[in-house]
Amino acid sequence: MAIKEKETVGKILYTQEQIYERVEELAREIEKDYEGEELILLCTLKGAVVFMADMMKAINLDTMIDFIAASSYGSGTSTSGFVKVTKDVTMDLYNKNVLIIEDIVDSGTTLKFLKEYLQDRNPKSVKIATLLDKPARRTADVTPDYVGFTVDDLFIIGYGLDYDQRYRNLPYISYLDN
Numbered sequence: 001m002a003i004k005e006k007e008t009v010g011k012i013l014y015t016q017e018q019i020y021e022r023v024e025e026l027a028r029e030i031e032k033d034y035e036g037e038e039l040i041l042l043c044t045l046k047g048a049v050v051f052m053a054d055m056m057k058a059i060n061l062d063t064m065i066d067f068i069a070a071s072s073y074g075s076g077t078s079t080s081g082f083v084k085v086t087k088d089v090t091m092d093l094y095n096k097n098v099l100i101i102e103d104i105v106d107s108g109t110t111l112k113f114l115k116e117y118l119q120d121r122n123p124k125s126v127k128i129a130t131l132l133d134k135p136a137r138r139t140a141d142v143t144p145d146y147v148g149f150t151v152d153d154l155f156i157i158g159y160g161l162d163y164d165q166r167y168r169n170l171p172y173i174s175y176l177d178n
Contacts (some may be wrong), residue, residue: 003031007163009170014149019131020054022148025059026129029146030099038062040098044047044114045087046071046168047103049115050160051131051148055101068090070110070117083113093121103161104132108140108175109113115142118153132173 014022030039039059043052045067056065069087098118103110111128118126129146136153151173157163158170169176 007176007178009157009167009174010154012172012174013154013156014159014173016159016171019148023051023054023058024171026146026148027055027060030055030059030129031061034097034099037097038064040091040093040096041065041101042089042098042118043067043101043104044110047162048101048131048161050168051103053099055129064091068114070114083110085117089118089121093118093123095122095124098123098126099146100126100128102128102130102144102178103159104134104156105130105142105144106134106137108138109143111144112140112142131159132161 028097039061041052041063043049043065046069052065056063066089067087067143068085068089070083070085100111100114102111104129115126127145130144131148133144133147133150134153135150154175156165156173156175158173160168161173162168163176
């Protein structure tokens, strides 16, 4: 997707209130699935930070957090197909339940790579919670376990998601209009 010289923000797809409500619903599902167990929330940097902050406050379980940075995008708007880990997990994942907290599942390339990458550390389980799922663009065989919202094939911004490091601070989810 090529973004024109001066991009504009489209209409609001999901308000801050709608996002908070959905985060609470996801937290209840996660609590039910991991009742009585420890859970590592693994935030994918940088886009999932806002979602991660809300999720960790909403989940009433014994949780730990860690961060990983991996991308197949760089500063463009479409995947390069090559995944690079730029910040690795610091915790021991052996026999732990790991929940990857992702901002958006688009092509699925990065998440497919991350699931396989983390399996090498012998966790008890690895699942994915994503704020947004964009199945129309999926090229990799990966399915999120917990989905906030399903979105159309738009370049999504706001609530942590960016275009070339901009628009992360929008308190709602929108898209770039070209």
